[in-house]
Amino acid sequence: MSTIDPIAEFIQGQLNEIRVVSGEREYHRNETIYHLDDPADHIFYILSGSVKITRVSDDGKEKIISIHRAGEIFGELCFCEVDDRRSDQAVAMEPTRVLAIRVHDFLAMLRENPKALLDMLSLFCKRLSEAQQQIETLAFDNTTRRLARVLLKSSSDSGLERLRLTHEELAQMVGTSREIITTIMNQFREEGLIDYRRSEVSPHVEKLRQFLVTS
Structure with missing residues (x-):
């Protein structure tokens, strides 16, 4: 099962106070939450849905850096961005609701709670x-x-038996083409490492781990 980051638990415990100083925003599937070079002045908490963090190469290829789900935060690099501008972009993967918390408000909360400050440091180290x-x-x-x-990582992070990931999204995470992903997914299915239909993938975790040991 997935585990909740301590800093996310802190936010959950402070939701009433946070709602007073933050704005709730809703996004459609594939709608951009922030773009490259946007002002890095908010950190986000996901109320529902999921968000992918991406970077785009000079030739237009998109690489998914990470995926975040309900109960997680993203955009934390606002604390370390050069010139206070975004170095990545965030996109909703499905209908998504987030709380947008201003950086200075969030920092004020952390200053009043040393444990939360340490939890934030731990999150940085983990990522x-x-x-x-x-x-x-x-x-x-x-x-x-x-x-x-x-x-394996997607299954562990989400705590879900079925992952809603398209071949295109998997290609962006792996760093290859959709066609190559389709070929390998068919191979994995034939070898009993996964089950999948359309955009739902069910990894057989122990078999995939054994595959990594022996391949």
């Missing part, structure tokens, strides 16, 4: 570690192993 793992995977794993790792 930095995940980014490092992504770099290592891109450098050392082939496409098939990268897809297996993405499926």
Whole structure:
């Protein structure tokens, strides 16, 4: 099962107070929440739905950096962006509601709660570690192993048996084409590593782990 970040638990416990100083926003599927170079002046808490954080290469290819779901925060790099501008973009993956919390309001809350401040530091360290793992995977794993790792991580992060991810979204997470993902997914299904139909994928976690050990 997925675990809730302590900082998200802190926000849940302060929701009434946070709603007073934040705005609730709703987004449609594929609607952009913030763009590259937008002012980095808010941190976001997801009330419902899911959000992907992406970057786009010079040749227009999109790479999904991370996916966040209800009960999680995103946009935390607002605390470290150069010139207070966004270095990535956030897009709703389905109908999504978020709380947009102004940075200075959130910092004021953290100053009054040392434990929450430490929890925020822990979140930064966790996501930095995940980014490092992504770099290592891109450098050392082939496409098939990268897809297996993405499926395992997505299953672990979400706590769901069925993942609503299209082949295009998986391609953006792995760093390859949709056609290659389709080929590997068919191979995985034939080998009993996953079940899937349309945009729902059911990873067989133990089989995928064993595949990574032996491949």
